[in-house]
Amino acid sequence: MSRLAWNKERRLLKSPEFTECxxxxxxxxxxxFILFVKRRNEGQGGIRLGLTVSKKMGHAVARNxxxxxxxxxxxxxQFEFYLPLDIVVVPKRNLEAKQLTxxxxxEEFTPLLARIRAEAAASQERK
Structure with missing residues (x-):
């Protein structure tokens, strides 16, 4: 298995996990996009990702x-994040699948995730 694999342990799969997030x-x-980010209590680092793409986004090809x-x-x-985070990504309706590259x-996620890392570091310093 490649080091860049995204296996099942790195995904949110169950409804209660999504609801909690x-x-x-x-x-x-x-x-x-809208991101719901929740810090896990577990000691193991890394993010777990969940995706919610509704049928309002288009047909199956577009959603996929x-x-x-x-x-x-x-x-x-994935190796830029050592924090134990659960992240659910929800696309907004204005997103067209054809334009998403x-x-x-x-362009959208990198600045946001840098901000999330900075906030987590600041909260660790306060403790």
């Missing part, structure tokens, strides 16, 4: 493209 997580907004691009971004940048995902 929605209810107790912090909301972050980008132009095309969105999920594929978002997963690819997190797969490529890895470059657009990098």
């Amino acid at each position: 929605y209810e107790r997580g912090r909301k972050y907004f980008t132009r095309n 493209r969105i999920k594929r691009v978002v997963r690819e971004y997190f797969r490529l940048h 890895l470059a657009l995902a990098i």
